Amino acid sequence: MSPRADVLALDDDALASLANRGIVKRASREVADGRGPAVTDDAGTLTATFADGTLVVLPPSTVLEEARCSCPASGVCRHRVMLVLAYRAAGDDGGAGDPPAADEPAAAGDPGADAAAAGAAAWSPGAFTDAELEAHLGTRPLAAARRAQRAGYRARVRRATAADPIASVELASCTVRFLVARELGYARVDAARGERADAVALAVWACRTADASGDAAAVVELQVGGTGSAAGGSGAEPVLAVIEDLLADGVAATAPAAATAIAAVRRALEAVNLRWHVDLLDDLADQVDAYRTRSARYDPALAAAYAAEAIARHRSATGGGAALRVQVLGTEETAETPLRLLRLTGLGARVHGDESSRTVEVYLAHGEARVVLALRRRADAGGGAAPTAAELGRRKAGRARLSAIAAGNVVTESAVRAANRIVRIADSRVARTTVAPSGGRWDDLPPDLVVEDLEAEAARLAALPPSLVRARVVADTVRAVRVTAVEDLHFRPGTQQLVATIRAPHGTARLVASHSAATPGAIDALARALSGDTGEVRFVAGHLRRAGGGVDLEPTAVAAGSDVVVPAFAEASGEALGAGAPAPDDALAAAVSEALALTAELVHRGHRHLAPGWAARAGASAEVLRRTGLTAAAAAVDALAAAVRAGGTELVDRWADAHIRLLVTAEQL
Structure with a gap:
C-alpha cells in the first residue's frame, strides 16, 4: 500500500506551524510514553483510535486541519498531531506508511517514492x-x-x-x-x-x-509582473511641490503652512496607495510639528533627509528604473494586515525622545517569516515629566509588559502588521497574548536572523540598495549576533559612548552604544552584561550597519547566562566606567558630515533666508570634499552654491543632486 507522503512530510516544525509548539511537545511526550493512538490505513484514509475512545479520521487528499476529530477542540488539536506522530513512528518501524526500500523499484507516481526523493530533489x-x-x-x-x-x-x-x-x-x-x-x-x-x-x-x-x-x-x-512605465510619472509629484516650498522658505518660516500642505498631499497619496511616500510624509510632518512646538525631537538633518528621500524615490521611479517602481513606491503594500497565531521572540528595545514625549520600539523576531517586526509605543508627558525608561517598560501591549515582551517569547492571536513591519498587539479577551521568559535561547531562530559570519554580513549590507530607495521597513537590519568573545570594552567620555569589539565565530563587529537622557541606565546595564557579570555573553541583538568596511552594532539586547538584558529599560546605577582612548579622526566622515549639515540648512531656513555667507561656506566645504578625494560630491556642492547665487528654477534639482549624493556617500563610508 502506498504511504501517505503528505503526512510523512509533516515534521515537527510544520506541525508547530499548524498547531503550536506546546501541543507538539505534549503530543510527542504522550506518543513516546506509549499513550499514542492505534493508526490504520484503509486505502489512504488514516484512522487514529485512542484509549479514551477519541477518534480522528484523515481521508485521502485532505489536509490535517480538515481531519475529523471527535474531541471538542477546534483547530489542529493534539489528537490530530498524535495521528501524524504515530503514523511517522509506524513508518520508521516498518509498519503502515513505510516507504519502499532503497533496492525496491517504486511504481510510477508512487507518493512514497516522491516523498523519499523530495529531500534530495529540488522542488519549487x-x-x-x-x-x-x-x-x-x-x-x-x-x-x-x-x-x-x-x-x-x-x-x-x-x-x-x-x-x-x-x-x-x-x-x-x-x-x-x-x-x-x-x-x-x-x-x-x-x-x-x-x-x-x-x-x-x-x-x-x-x-x-x-x-x-x-x-x-x-x-x-x-x-x-507590473506593466507600468516611467512615462506616466511616479504619482508622487504633489510631494515635490511641498519640498519646493520647504526649500524656498524653510521649516523655520513655514511650519504651520507646511503641516497643512503635507496633510493634504498625504491624503491624496493614501488614495493611490503610494505607501512609502505616505510613510515618509508622516515622518516629515512629525519633524514640522516638533519644530512648531519647539521640541528637541526636531532635527534639521532628519527633515532634510526626508525631503531628499521623497525626491530620490520619484527620480528612481521615473528615471528608467521602472523595474524598481514597486519597491521604491510601495504601491503593492497593504496599510495593515491582521495576522493569525504568531510566535515571536523578543530581541530587545530602543527608546528615544525628548522631555515632552518618549517613543519605544520593541523588536520581535518572527522566525517562521524570517523577519523582525517592531512594536512601537509613544508616550507624551501631558504637561508633566516624560516617563522614565523603567516606567515605559511597565507599559503594556496586549496585557503584557513591554519589558517582558522585549526579553521573552510571545504567542499572540491579536497582532496586526503594518506595511513598514510595525506590529500592533490589541488588548483582546478573545484573541489572547501570552509571554514567557526566553532565557536568550536564540539558537532556534533561523539563520536569516542569527549572524555568525560578520564578514559575510558586511558584504551583504554593502550590496543593499541605498536606504533612500529601499522598502521603508522598520528593524530591517536588526539581527542577533552570536558572540564568542567581548574585547576592548571601554567608555568614551567625549562622545558619551560605550564601545567594544564583538567577536563572532567568523569576523568581528564594533559595538557602539550612545548615552541618551531618555535611557540613563542603558550604558551601565550594557557594560555589566558585556563584562560577564550576569553570565557568559552568548548573543548580542541590535541594528547592524556597514562602517569603515566592517560592521557597527547598535545593541538592543544581550543574552547572557540564562537572562536577556534589555538596556533601554534599565534604571541608572551611577557606576563609574573606565575611560578609553578617544575616537580616531575620520577625515572623510567629517567632510561629508559638514557638507550634509550645510545643505540641510536649505530645508531648515529656505534659500530665501540663507545667511549671506552661505555660498562661501559651501565653496569651502566643496574644497574639503575635493581634497579628500570625493570629487563628484564636491562638484555637486559647487553646483548647488552656483544655483543659490543665481536663484534660478534649477535650485531644487541641484539641492537634491548634492544632498542625495552626500547621503549615499555617508552610507558607504
Whole structure:
C-alpha cells in the first residue's frame, strides 16, 4: 500500500506551524510514553483510535486541519498531531506508511517514492499550475491576485534546501510557507484567515518568476509582473511641490503652512496607495510639528533627509528604473494586515525622545517569516515629566509588559502588521497574548536572523540598495549576533559612548552604544552584561550597519547566562566606567558630515533666508570634499552654491543632486 507522503512530510516544525509548539511537545511526550493512538490505513484514509475512545479520521487528499476529530477542540488539536506522530513512528518501524526500500523499484507516481526523493530533489512551488490554484483558492481570490500581478509586486523567495525543506515567500504584508512539497493544501499564510486569500497565488507566481530568472541563489528578491512605465510619472509629484516650498522658505518660516500642505498631499497619496511616500510624509510632518512646538525631537538633518528621500524615490521611479517602481513606491503594500497565531521572540528595545514625549520600539523576531517586526509605543508627558525608561517598560501591549515582551517569547492571536513591519498587539479577551521568559535561547531562530559570519554580513549590507530607495521597513537590519568573545570594552567620555569589539565565530563587529537622557541606565546595564557579570555573553541583538568596511552594532539586547538584558529599560546605577582612548579622526566622515549639515540648512531656513555667507561656506566645504578625494560630491556642492547665487528654477534639482549624493556617500563610508 502506498504511504501517505503528505503526512510523512509533516515534521515537527510544520506541525508547530499548524498547531503550536506546546501541543507538539505534549503530543510527542504522550506518543513516546506509549499513550499514542492505534493508526490504520484503509486505502489512504488514516484512522487514529485512542484509549479514551477519541477518534480522528484523515481521508485521502485532505489536509490535517480538515481531519475529523471527535474531541471538542477546534483547530489542529493534539489528537490530530498524535495521528501524524504515530503514523511517522509506524513508518520508521516498518509498519503502515513505510516507504519502499532503497533496492525496491517504486511504481510510477508512487507518493512514497516522491516523498523519499523530495529531500534530495529540488522542488519549487512554481510547479503548481494556475488550474490547481483556481481549484484550491476559488475564482475571486485568483482574480484579485491577477490584478496585483498586473500592477506588480515585490517578493523575497526562499527556496527549499536540504537544511530547510520548507519553501517560503515573503510578500509585502504577509509570508507564505509551503509546509509540504507538492501539496498546495499545506500552503500556510500568516495573515488572519480570509484576509489575504490571494497570497498563495502571488507566492506561487513569485517562485515561478524566480525559477525562470536563472538565479540559483537560495534567496531571491525580485519584482513580479507590473506593466507600468516611467512615462506616466511616479504619482508622487504633489510631494515635490511641498519640498519646493520647504526649500524656498524653510521649516523655520513655514511650519504651520507646511503641516497643512503635507496633510493634504498625504491624503491624496493614501488614495493611490503610494505607501512609502505616505510613510515618509508622516515622518516629515512629525519633524514640522516638533519644530512648531519647539521640541528637541526636531532635527534639521532628519527633515532634510526626508525631503531628499521623497525626491530620490520619484527620480528612481521615473528615471528608467521602472523595474524598481514597486519597491521604491510601495504601491503593492497593504496599510495593515491582521495576522493569525504568531510566535515571536523578543530581541530587545530602543527608546528615544525628548522631555515632552518618549517613543519605544520593541523588536520581535518572527522566525517562521524570517523577519523582525517592531512594536512601537509613544508616550507624551501631558504637561508633566516624560516617563522614565523603567516606567515605559511597565507599559503594556496586549496585557503584557513591554519589558517582558522585549526579553521573552510571545504567542499572540491579536497582532496586526503594518506595511513598514510595525506590529500592533490589541488588548483582546478573545484573541489572547501570552509571554514567557526566553532565557536568550536564540539558537532556534533561523539563520536569516542569527549572524555568525560578520564578514559575510558586511558584504551583504554593502550590496543593499541605498536606504533612500529601499522598502521603508522598520528593524530591517536588526539581527542577533552570536558572540564568542567581548574585547576592548571601554567608555568614551567625549562622545558619551560605550564601545567594544564583538567577536563572532567568523569576523568581528564594533559595538557602539550612545548615552541618551531618555535611557540613563542603558550604558551601565550594557557594560555589566558585556563584562560577564550576569553570565557568559552568548548573543548580542541590535541594528547592524556597514562602517569603515566592517560592521557597527547598535545593541538592543544581550543574552547572557540564562537572562536577556534589555538596556533601554534599565534604571541608572551611577557606576563609574573606565575611560578609553578617544575616537580616531575620520577625515572623510567629517567632510561629508559638514557638507550634509550645510545643505540641510536649505530645508531648515529656505534659500530665501540663507545667511549671506552661505555660498562661501559651501565653496569651502566643496574644497574639503575635493581634497579628500570625493570629487563628484564636491562638484555637486559647487553646483548647488552656483544655483543659490543665481536663484534660478534649477535650485531644487541641484539641492537634491548634492544632498542625495552626500547621503549615499555617508552610507558607504
